[in-house]
Amino acid sequence: MAAQNAETIVLNSVPFSNTSQIATLYTREFGKFSALAKGSRREKNPFDNGLDYMARLKTTHYVRSQGLQLLTQASLQRWFRVDRNNPGALFAGYYIVELIDSFTAEFDPSAELFDLTDETLADLTAGKEVWRTLTRFNWQMLRIIGIAPQWDVCVCCGKKRTRQTGWAFGLIDGGVVCPNCKPGRIRLVLISHAVLDIARQFADPKHNLWRRLKAADNHRKELRRLTDLYIAHNLGWAPKMQRYSQLFI
Ligand SMILES: [Zn+2]
Structure with a gap:
């Protein structure tokens, strides 16, 4: 097993046993994956108590070819904390x-x-x-x-968008549609x-x-x-x- 460092945002975490958690992590280096954090619910833990929604961490995990990755360490960079009135x-x-x-x-x-x-x-x-x-x-x-999407020309005929009324946005077409192409x-x-x-x-x-x-x-x-x-x-x-x-x- 090799240890890997990552820049990480916590997408989700759920308790696993009385002392551990399983976290869904979104990382800059590896994308998204799930990891087991053993002992993360103990008072003293190597994760800065940081396995919380949207927390920004630096993490170390052991890469496993199957199933959950094994999170071994995390240091908290930023909580996601917003004003109660917002x-x-x-x-x-x-x-x-x-x-x-x-x-x-x-x-x-x-x-x-x-x-x-x-x-x-x-x-x-x-x-x-x-x-x-x-x-x-x-x-x-x-x-x-x-x-x-395409904003400037009709996705169907290529006509340049003008201020003319009757243009629409086509969800399937992925961009603006001119009045002529709408029917x-x-x-x-x-x-x-x-x-x-x-x-x-x-x-x-x-x-x-x-x-x-x-x-x-x-x-x-x-x-x-x-x-x-x-x-x-x-x-x-x-x-x-x-x-x-x-x-x-
Ligand atoms: Zn058109």
């Missing part, structure tokens, strides 16, 4: 964990997705605005996993150009001014709806945490 930040954190758990396979690492997740959870912990932080995470995540297509979401323009900026990897993006309340609502629908469509089901989406606007 349930949106807490539930946004749970939503992010649910998405990472749903969209990633075991042992399929992406440093870029890990860094995005890490930065987003740090922003929420620091009290950054929830709608902006979560929206940026959502569209960047979709890009990294390879399902970035006969299904799962279209009617959406304003203003919201398409905002979403496009959140989705752009080179757009580094996203922290300053502004949107009116009704546009945020529309954007959240589009974001949730596109995620649910690609996942094949609606994530549980979408029932709290009104807190993310």
Whole structure:
């Protein structure tokens, strides 16, 4: 067995016997995996008492070819602790964990997705605005996993998007659909150009001014709806945490 170090975010942990836990870990180096942490529930333990939801750790585990990995050590880098009066930040954190758990396979690492997740959870912990932080995470995540939509030209005919009314977003098509191509297509979401323009900026990897993006309340609502629908469509089901989406606007 070889010991491996990793940068780690805890996705979940459940008790296993009176003294141990099984944790689902999301790591920069190895992707997602489950690990047994022997003795983690003892008062003195080598895990900094850190096997808690969304905690950021540095970990050491022994690699086993089958079944659970064996976590031997962890040092806590950051708790996920948000203001009690800000349930949106807490539930946004749970939503992010649910998405990472749903969209990633075991042992399929992406440093870029890990860094995005890490930065987003740090922003929420620091009290950054929830709608902006979560929206940026959502569209960047979709890009990294390879399902970035087309915002600027009709996915069916290639026509450049103009301010003309009647454009829609095709969930199946994965992007905007012009009025001419709409007939006969299904799962279209009617959406304003203003919201398409905002979403496009959140989705752009080179757009580094996203922290300053502004949107009116009704546009945020529309954007959240589009974001949730596109995620649910690609996942094949609606994530549980979408029932709290009104807190993310
Ligand atoms: Zn078209």
